[in-house]
Amino acid sequence: MxxxxxxxxxxxxxxxxxxxxxxxxxxxxxxxxxxxxxxxxxxxxxxxxxxxxxxxxxxxxxxxxxxxxxxxxxxxxxxxxxxxxxxxxxxxxxxxxxELYDYERFSVPQKAGSRYFYTRNDGLQNQSVLYVRDGLNGQQRLLIDPNTWSQDGATALAEWEPSKDGHYVAYGVQEGGTDWRVIRVLDAATGRVLDDEVRWAKFTGIEWAKDNSGFFYSRFPEPTAAQQFQSTNENHAIYFHRIGTPQAEDRLVFAQPDRPRLSNNGEVTDDGRWLIVYSNEGTDARYEITLIDLTQPNAQLRRIVAAAENDWTYLGNQGTRFYWQTNKDAPRQRIVAMDVANLGALTEIVAEDAATLQGASIVGDRLILRYLADAKSEVRTFDLTGRRLGTIALPGIGQVSGFSGDMSDSETFYSFASFNSPGAIYRYDSRTGQSSVFAQPEIAxxxxxxxxxxxxxxxxxxxxxxxxxxxxxxxxxxxxxxxxxxxxxxxxxxxxxxxxxxxxxxxxxxxxxxxxxxxxxxxxxxxxxxxxxxxxxxxxxxxxxxxxxxxxxxxxxxxxxxxxxxxxxxxxxxxxxxxxxxxxxxxxxxxxxxxxxxxxxxxxxxxxxxxxxxxxxxxxxxxxxxxxxxxxxxxxxxxxxxxxxxxxxxxxxxxxxxxxxxxxxxxxxxxxxxxxxxxxxxxxxxxxxxxxxxxxxxxxxxxxxxxxxxxxxxxxxxxxxxxxxx
CATH class of the missing domain: 3.40.50.1820 (Alpha/Beta hydrolase fold, catalytic domain)
Incomplete structure (x- = not known):
């Protein structure tokens, strides 16, 4: 996330x-x-x-x-x-x-358990629709159609996230373009919407617990009706919502009331053990990082990055060895490892390059790094020691996005687009280095x-x-x-x-x-x-x-x-x-x-x-x-x-x-x-x-x-x- x-x-x-x-x-x-x-x-x-x-x-x-x-x-x-x-x-x-809006478009699929989730718009639908496949080649099945939510089409499906096993999907409802979200939950097997409802979420991700019992989210205190669209946003806090319970019972996980201007967002590690809390005050990617051990009730908070001076993006971990993308001592970003059990010097995995490192992920046992070279995308692959393996061929001048995944699975998806083409969605296998088309739009x-x-x-x-x-x-x-x-x-x-x-x-x-x-x-x-x-x-x-x-x-x-x-x-x-x-x-x-x-x-x-x-x-x-x-x-x-x-x-x-x-x-x-x-x-x-x-x-x-x-x-x-x- x-x-x-x-x-x-x-x-x-x-x-x-x-x-x-x-x-x-x-x-x-x-x-x-x-x-x-x-x-x-x-x-x-x-x-x-x-x-x-x-x-x-x-x-x-x-x-x-x-x-x-x-x-x-x-x-x-x-x-x-x-x-x-x-x-x-x-x-x-x-x-x-x-005519030019009337083309089929897909989001990059997200895999959870054996299911594949993605949005699709058939062309002129006001809002894209969430679909699921049971297996990569399974029949496409509609899960959420926000076009039925309002007559003017202005109620939208916002953030959505499947549980780790693909059983549930938590999703945000956006009303009339506002940044406020109402989070609901549905059963991915039946499409049934549960009674769960979370309000006053804003500037938030949705992060499921490893046991799929609920999810972490960020919210602000409920504003008055008169201030809903104008008051300054303060006292951002992280809560945990357990499926089947009312929001009033949601557990406060992290807040800093003595520092009300901080934003606080959580991310669950791939192994489900840790909640990483990112805290910052402005729009700069400069974070304090707090670690919470989710296996320990009432675990003590551990501040592993104390000064909000640098960007940190979690990529994956092997036990207490965490991999990060960061601009610490590298204005154009690099990849490092950190032992969170014994905080000391960082281990550099991939050094800063003349090109700007835009994004990174670990898929299987491969690092996939997305670079910008004069504002154009290129993708390079490395092993976890930092040894350069190769590049992923792209169709031309354009922008690549996607490659989400984790260390337990070599399968990932990405998209490529340019000014004159919405491009295609590709499936990529990090073991073989092979790409194949998942979806190709027809354009006018x-x-x-x-x-x-x-x-x-x-x-x-x-x-x-x-x-x-x-x-x-x-x-x-x-x-x-x-x-x-x-x-x-x-x-x-x-x-x-x-x-x-x-x-x-x-x-x-x-x-x-x-x-x-x-x-x-x-x-x-x-x-x-x-x-x-x-x-x-x-x-x-x-x-x-x-x-x-x-x-x-x-x-x-x-x-x-x-x-x-x-x-x-x-x-x-x-x-x-x-x-x-x-x-x-x-x-x-x-x-x-x-x-x-x-x-x-x-x-x-x-x-x-x-x-x-x-x-x-x-x-x-x-x-x-x-x-x-x-x-x-x-x-x-x-x-x-x-x-x-x-x-x-x-x-x-x-x-x-x-x-x-x-x-x-x-x-x-x-x-x-x-x-x-x-x-x-x-x-x-x-x-x-x-x-x-x-x-x-x-x-x-x-x-x-x-x-x-x-x-x-x-x-x-x-x-x-x-x-x-x-």
Missing amino acids: RRVLLCLTALSVAVSPFAVAAQQSSSASAARITYPPTARENVVETQFGVAVADPYRWLENDVRQDPRVRDWVTAQNAVTNRFLAQLPHRDAFRARMR FDPARYEVRQVFFNSKDGTRVPMFLVHRRDLDTSRPQPTLLYGYGGFNAPELPRYQPKWMTWVDMGGVLAVANIRGGGEYGQAWHDAGRLANKQNVFDDFISAGEHLIREGVTTNRQLAVEGRSNGGLLVGAVVNQRPDLFAAALPTVGVMDMLRFDRFTAGRYWVDDYGYPNREADFRTLYAYSPYHNIRPNVSYPPILVTTADTDDRVVPGHSFKYVAALQHANPNGNPHLIRIETRAGHGSGKPTDKQIEEYSDMYAFIAHFTGMAVPAATTRRAGERG
Whole structure:
């Protein structure tokens, strides 16, 4: 298990018809927008000698609790919907996107006992369905179909985990996109759902005891109804739920009430003897590690890693000899062994490499290590002494995931995907080194029609940064084309090749996709992350701006054809670069973004993000944050490009108030400029669990918007051509 890891005046603005201008297509139709009235309150706070205005603070209130915010949301959506309805290519994007979403997709199977569990979506199902096979070649049998749980498809199957013997499955229910979970249990043989119900689980795994009597999980105290989607998350604790008992009888296993800001997650070792507790305060993978001997009643807690300074991932153990992936003394990660009975020096098994070690597992008696080499996956195998055995051949430039398993079984599964292919699921035998196809999706296009390549550019300070480019092979690359530049740049998260139907729709319509591997991510290990966070955060924005300048300089696109997209931390990225270089972009899509950098830590999970952003109440951090905060750096009468902000009413990860305040400030700053609109989804959250039909509707709106303002000439024949299905 990988740890799981915001006096009154009214403004009513009439926007004059926006003509075809430097940033707009010659085919853009005239329109007139009247923004809804947005009250500006006289809220000013002095922080470290700086008077900080926050006129839209009232928009932070929960839309479910405040009628004023609810009315504002309704009015903004009405304006946005009227505008989107007149976009000329909206229906074409929706039609093609539905085709590209309509492919069979599987999760990587998980083996428990003699059973194999996996999810499958037949194409356009709103939620993927959990299936089981009795034996590898057994008949597929449906276990859980979340599509029957709600009429709008917004109730999702979240985390799920079979018991060690495959008899039970514990699974999380996610309602309307929230991070809260309700955990239920079913009998895998009969499909019968038991009476067990666990509430207020959040940021949790599900870890079964070796005897299959119950499972460990993490939860927060029950919030009040008014604070359910906004209060800061504190006092995370690990409990054990015994099957057949009420949650009130769940046993508290681990908590640290004197340190309420810690997150605590447990993992049961492969032999079932130990519970490993990972404790950390932020988003950084820096853990204190506590060991609990599950064979001893009331066993004493043993702190085996006392300082939260490094990343530690358990891989397996032979008695008290534990194998770990860690960045201790190895910024790009290595494999070590530790004797937990006699803590001393670590034994290095596989040394740090020039490539970044992304993930590792022990399957049978083999180490399987997944590396990133210039943001592309490669897989190497070793024996348990660290002797290099070979590599696992991959189909090309892409991303590999999976390889879960343990030391008692040589069988594992993995997936491989790229920008132009969702890829296949493979079965791998670590004894023989052989891979075979477990599931191969049928897709509505020929991957060979699309080119995927990697380029490098220099950022403002000379740092060499990689970027992927994707386009149709028959696209006329001798002249600039509408281009979508995507980025994230934070939290040590690498931006890897992956198949996204929305991206393939953009490419299929004749656009270029550019995905930049900017600093702040994990493409090149800890140093790459450190170079893009805290006081170094401006490097992230410089990298992204330099990516856009490179695309223009190389003739891929122009500033009249370049759109930018990012979500969450990437939404912050888009907001910041548009403020800093409004001349560079033709349109922008900031999605569920962190836009108020002075108050992000006051809501839900925002307090965790201080590892990347810093503390707003510390002067040095405040000055850094205030300098780039998207909400606070919008200037009056600046010609910002057309912007479509997207968020959701049940986003309790990045609360929607961030986006509400940001778009209100944009609309006020330049009321006669380009359209600055917000699309607010209902019964949806930060992204996970969103129904397929809502994804198609949202992305069709977003991409029709940027197509309009980048001058994309959408092909007349937008549906699948005969014989194209691969």
